[in-house]
Every structure is written in C-alpha cells, then in structure tokens.
Amino acid sequence: MKRALPLYAAFAYLFLHVPLAILAIFSVNASRFTIWDGFSLRWYRAMFADRDLLESAANSLIIAVAATVLATVIGTLAAYALWKKASPWLAGSLYLSLVTPEIVTGISLLAFFQWIFRYLHLRLGMHTVILAHVSFSIAYVVLVVMARLRSFDVALEEAALDLGETEFGAFYRVTLPYLAPAIAAAALLAFTVSIDDYVITSLVAGVDSRTLPMVIYAMARRGVNPVLNAVSTVVVAGLGGLILISERLRKA
Amino acid sequence: MTSTPANRLRAFFLTPVATVMLATLGVPLAIVTAYSFLSRGPYGGVEMPWTEENYTRLFDPLYAGIFLRSAWVALLATAGCLVLAFPLALFIARSGARKNLYLALVILPFWTSFLIRLYAWMFLLRDTGLINTAFISLGLIHAPLPLLYNEGAVLLGLIYGYLPFAVLPLYATLERQDPVLLDAAADLGATPWRALFRVTIPLSMPGILAASILVFVPCIGTYIVSDLLGGSKTVLIGNLVQNQFTSSRDWPFGAAASIVLIVAAIAMLLLMRRSREELL
Numbered sequence: 027m028k029r030a031l032p033l034y035a036a037f038a039y040l041f042l043h044v045p046l047a048i049l050a051i052f053s054v055n056a057s058r059f060t061i062w063d064g065f066s067l068r069w070y071r072a073m074f075a076d077r078d079l080l081e082s083a084a085n086s087l088i089i090a091v092a093a094t095v096l097a098t099v100i101g102t103l104a105a106y107a108l109w110k111k112a113s114p115w116l117a118g119s120l121y122l123s124l125v126t127p128e129i130v131t132g133i134s135l136l137a138f139f140q141w142i143f144r145y146l147h148l149r150l151g152m153h154t155v156i157l158a159h160v161s162f163s164i165a166y167v168v169l170v171v172m173a174r175l176r177s178f179d180v181a182l183e184e185a186a187l188d189l190g191e192t193e194f195g196a197f198y199r200v201t202l203p204y205l206a207p208a209i210a211a212a213a214l215l216a217f218t219v220s221i222d223d224y225v226i227t228s229l230v231a232g233v234d235s236r237t238l239p240m241v242i243y244a245m246a247r248r249g250v251n252p253v254l255n256a257v258s259t260v261v262v263a264g265l266g267g268l269i270l271i272s273e274r275l276r277k278a
Numbered sequence: 279m280t281s282t283p284a285n286r287l288r289a290f291f292l293t294p295v296a297t298v299m300l301a302t303l304g305v306p307l308a309i310v311t312a313y314s315f316l317s318r319g320p321y322g323g324v325e326m327p328w329t330e331e332n333y334t335r336l337f338d339p340l341y342a343g344i345f346l347r348s349a350w351v352a353l354l355a356t357a358g359c360l361v362l363a364f365p366l367a368l369f370i371a372r373s374g375a376r377k378n379l380y381l382a383l384v385i386l387p388f389w390t391s392f393l394i395r396l397y398a399w400m401f402l403l404r405d406t407g408l409i410n411t412a413f414i415s416l417g418l419i420h421a422p423l424p425l426l427y428n429e430g431a432v433l434l435g436l437i438y439g440y441l442p443f444a445v446l447p448l449y450a451t452l453e454r455q456d457p458v459l460l461d462a463a464a465d466l467g468a469t470p471w472r473a474l475f476r477v478t479i480p481l482s483m484p485g486i487l488a489a490s491i492l493v494f495v496p497c498i499g500t501y502i503v504s505d506l507l508g509g510s511k512t513v514l515i516g517n518l519v520q521n522q523f524t525s526s527r528d529w530p531f532g533a534a535a536s537i538v539l540i541v542a543a544i545a546m547l548l549l550m551r552r553s554r555e556e557l558l
Contacts, residue, residue, distance in 0.1 A: 028470075035369040035380070038362065042387050042441065045398035048408060052401070060401075060411045104295035107288045116292065119299045125543040126303075127499020129516045130536040133523045134306035137533070141309055161302035164295060193287045215389070222391045225501055229523070239393050246397045246506060250404060258394040269389045273382055 046262055053255035069256040078241055079257065086238040089152060089227075090220040093159035097220075098213040100160070101167025102205065106197065108168070109175040120165040131162060132229035139230060150232035158230045159223065163216035170215060170276065174208030175201075207275040214272035218265050307540065314533035324529050332534035341518070345538070348514040351429065352497035355436035356444075359493045360486065362437065363444035367485075368478070370445070371452035381449065388442035396435050396506050403431055403507075427509030435507040436497050443496070444489040451485025452478070491546045499539050515539060 053070070057063030073079060108117060123131070135158050139150060178201065186196035202209075224239040231237065238261070245254045314332055316324040335341065370380045387395065402408050403425040410422040425431060455478065463473035479486075501516030508514075513521075515535060522532025 031365060031369045031372070034365045038366045039383055041362075041438070042384070045402060045438070046387070046390075046395065049394070049398050049401060052408075060406060060408050100294040100298060103291035107291040107295075110284070110288050113292070116296065116299070119303055121547055122544065123299070123303050125495050125547050127496065127501075127516060127539050127543065129499060129501040129519050130310075130539050131303075131306075133519060133532060133536060134310045135302060136523065137309050137313060137529065138302070138306035157298075157302060161298060164298065168295075193284050197287070218389050222393065224393050239391075242393055242397070243502075243506075246393070246400060250401050250407070254397065255401070258391075258397060261394055262390050265390045266386055269386055270382065273385060277378070 050259045053259045069252045073256045082238045082241040092156045093220045094217045096160045097163035097216045101164045105168045105171035124165045128225040132226040136229045152235045154230045159220040167212040170212035211272040211275035310533045332530045355497045356494045358437040359444040367448035431507040435503040440493045443492045447488040448485045451482045
C-alpha cells in the first residue's frame with residue numbers, strides 16, 4: 027500500500043490536470059486541427075480581435091466586481107451576526123442556496139423577475155444578473171468568514187467594550203481587522219464563482235448582458251474552435267492565480 | 279428580544295442578507311411552487327385553474343424514465359467519484375509536510391471554470407479530437423470512435439467535474455483520524471490492507487456520506503454536462519426543466535419537475551446534517 031498510494035495519486039493528478047494542460051498546449055498550435063504544426067500566437071491574436079469575446083469579458087468583469095463587493099459586504103455582516111447568535115432559518119436558507127441545482131435557481135429567478143416586471147417597468151439586464159450572482163455568492167462568503175470567526179477570541183471584543191468602545195466600534199476596530207484575510211479570500215472566491223457561472227446567468231441575462239461564459243458556451247456547442255483554446259488558457263490561468271492567492275489568505 | 283445595542287447591531291447586520299435571501303430565494307421558490315400547481319397558458323406563461331396534473335404527468339413513462347435515468351447516472355457518478363477520491367484523499371492525509379501542496383492541486387481545478395473543464399473533454403473526445411486523431415495516426419483504428427455525445431461521456435464529465443467535491447470531505451475525515459489506531463491494528467496482527475478495510479474506512483463513514491451527498495446533488499440536477507457532452511440524445515432532469523422554461527414554454531410542468539429536484543436536495547441536506555459533517 028505504501029507504493030500503490032503515491033502511484034495512484036500520480037495518476038489521479040494527471041487525470042485532473044492533463045486535459046487542461048492539453049488545451050493550453052494546443053492554444054499555441056499553428057494549425058487549426060488537432061495536429062501539432064509549430065508554435066504560434068495566432069489564436070491569441072484572433073481572441074483579442076473578437077469583439078464578441080471582448081465585450082462579453084468586459085460584461086463579466088463588471089458583473090463579477092459588482093456582485094463580489096455586494097456579496098462580500100452582505101456575507102461578512104451575516105457571518106458576524108450568525109456567529110454572535112445562530113439563526114436556523116438563515117443558515118438553512120444559505121445551505122439551501124448552496125444545494126439548489128443551478129438550473130432550478132435560474133428558472134426560479136427568471137420566473138421571479140418576469141413576475142415583478144409586470145408591475146415594474148424593468149427588463150432583464152446587467153442588474154438582474156448582478157442580483158442573481160450576489161444571491162448565490164453570499165453563502166460562500168459566509169462559509170469562509172465564519173471559519174475564521176471560529177478561531178476568534180471573544181475576550182478581545184469584550185476588552186474593547188470594557189475600554190469604552192461601542193458594539194460597532196469593537197466590531198469595526200477589533201474583529202474586522204482580524205477577519206481581513208478571510209474577507210479577502212471570500213471576495214476572491216465570490217469573484218471566481220461569479221465570473222464562471224453559466225447556467226443561472228444565461229437564464230436571467232438580457233440582450234445587453236451576454237457574459238464570457240455565455241459566449242464560451244455558444245462557441246463550445248458549435249464545436250471545437252482553436253480561439254476557444256486560447257480563451258480557456260487565459261481564463262484558467264487567471265482564475266487559478268486568484269484561487270491560489272485566496273487559499274494563501276485563508277491559511278494566513 | 280430586548281433592544282440592547284448588541285441586538286440592534288445584529289439586527290442591522292442581518293437585514294441585508296435576510297432581504298436578499300428572501301427576495302432571491304424565498305419568493306422565487308414560492309412562485310415556482312405556485313406555478314407548479316397552475317395550468318399552462320396559451321402563449322407560455324401560467325393561468326388558472328389550480329391543478330395537480332403537472333405532478334401526475336411526471337409519472338408518465340417518458341418523464342419517469344428521465345427521472346430514473348438522471349438518478350442512475352448521478353448514482354454511478356457518485357460511486358465513481360468515491361472510489362477515485364478515497365485513495366487520493368488518503369494519500370493527501372498521509373503525505374505529511376506536502377499536504378497543503380497536494381490539497382491545492384485538488385482545489386485548483388475545483389474552482390477553475392467548470393465550463394472550460396468540460397470543453398477540455400470535448401476537445402479530447404470528439405471525432406477529430408486528440409484521442410481519435412492519435413489512435414488513427416498510430417493505426418490502431420481506421421474510423422473515429424464515437425466517444426462524445428453519449429451517456430458515457432456525460433458520466434466521465436460528471437466524475438471529472440465533481441471529483442474534487444468528493445476529495446475534500448474525505449480528506450477532512452481522514453485527516454482527523456488518529457494514526458495510533460493503525461499502529462494498534464498492526465500490533466494486533468492486521469495487514470495494512472486489512473486495517474484499511476476494518477479501521478480506516480468504517481471510521482470515514484461521515485466523510486463518505488458527506489462526499490456522496492456533495493456529488494450526488496449537483497449530478498442529479500446537472501444541466502450543462504448532459505447538454506455539452508451528451509448531445510441531444512441524453513436528456514436528464516436538468517435539461518427537461520430548462521426545456522420547459524425555454525423552447526417548450528410549459529412553465530407549470532417545468533416548475534413541478536424543479537420542485538421534485540428541490541425536495542430531493544433538501545432531503546439530502548437534512549441527511550447531511552445528521553452526519554454531523556458541519557459546513558456552516
């Protein structure tokens with residue numbers, strides 16, 4: 027078993043990582059076919075010349091940044107309040123938002139928006155996508171911030187109160203700085219789940235709010251496209267970097 | 279509740295999250311539940327009267343077959359993930375100082391674009407993909423193998439996609455186990471394999487249950503894996519729901535199918551709470 031385990035693990039890691047590595051290799055292939063034909067950056071040039079891709083990437087970034095800021099603030103406050111005193115209803119609904127199949131979240135939000143738009147003069151667009159992303163990112167933020175709060179010593183807050191801080195002052199000047207690395211990690215996590223979402227986004231997006239995953243999805247469904255290999259490599263490298271930073275912060 | 283400063287602060291902190299969850303989870307689910315008991319309107323949409331016909335239609339052999347198929351595929355994917363994940367989690371838990379590195383190598387694909395990870399398999403499996411091209415140029419086969427757009431490809435995509443979901447809870451359980459137990463087993467004459475099956479695995483049951491649920495729930499509701507890798511032939515519940523809300527425009531029926539998925543997810547959630555593998 028001493029030898030079998032590392033050998034098995036090596037294969038498992040290959041299984042997890044080789045498919046993406048192959049995409050990266052073929053993203054710099056000169057040929058459009060699956061035959062190596064020398065190094066070339068032509069697919070990267072094609073990617074930067076594609077207006078559809080650039081516009082959707084810009085939309086994705088705007089949505090992800092807005093959703094991240096909102097979800098991080100709301101989620102951090104929620105984690106703190108839940109840490110002070112448990113609330114089965116709220117914890118339950120956060121869990122529910124994590125386990126609800128994406129397609130169900132998507133159609134229920136769609137049904138909800140269509141229903142309120144009968145009374146409000148609004149349409150599907152960036153705002154509906156942002157709201158949807160805030161909704162499904164909050165639970166991730168709460169999980170990460172809550173994990174850090176578990177190691178926080180309440181005595182520190184009590185000391186601040188004894189020294190004349192208000193409740194909010196103690197939170198703001200003592201607890202919040204302690205939570206900072208977890209909050210940053212949570213924000214990065216919220217950003218990655220937001221920028222990656224396809225199923226929910228595609229259902230609540232309007233004509234002016236096509237996101238990068240929606241364009242990637244349409245390209246993938248049409249078949250394999252070497253430009254998509256380049257896009258994939260950039261996205262995976264970017265998100266991978268963010269995740270590594272986030273993991274670092276969580277352990278800090 | 280007395281209105282102490284602490285309580286007021288807590289109420290103030292809870293207001294945004296409660297508002298968002300109510301507006302984007304509670305109300306939408308209530309609407310879907312209501313729709314699932316309504317009739318289909320002539321132009322899509324919903325109308326009165328109330329009916330339970332949408333639910334009885336789910337028992338139609340055509341739809342019941344889709345449900346059974348989805349459950350079966352999700353079950354196979356869960357079993358596949360557990361079998362593949364357990365030894366990997368064991369390896370990480372017993373790898374000493376390099377633990378964090380090995381764990382990061384699992385977490386990385388866990389969070390990097392799910393969509394792109396599926397596309398990577400399309401790139402490998404399609405008729406002119408890497409696997410077929412390689413086999414043909416090696417002279418092993420003459421015509422491309424139909425690797426993509428079938429249930430096998432869906433299963434592979436699910437296992438690939440959700441393997442990290444299984445590794446993490448298994449690792450968490452294994453990491454907590456006292457290595458002294460294995461010494462004791464060895465002292466009593468157990469071989470390492472026997473100790474694995476008689477000590478390590480039985481003690482890992484909470485993690486195994488958590489991993490099963492974490493994989494099974496997204497698998498049974500999957501939409502993109504069957505859509506991208508299964509082609510039009512593989513219709514699972516997720517595709518059925520999507521279809522009713524887009525092209526078929528039968529919202530009440532799609533809502534009924536969604537409610538079944540939600541109820542299944544809640545049941546799993548309660549099951550997990552009993553396993554005491556606390557997440558929140």
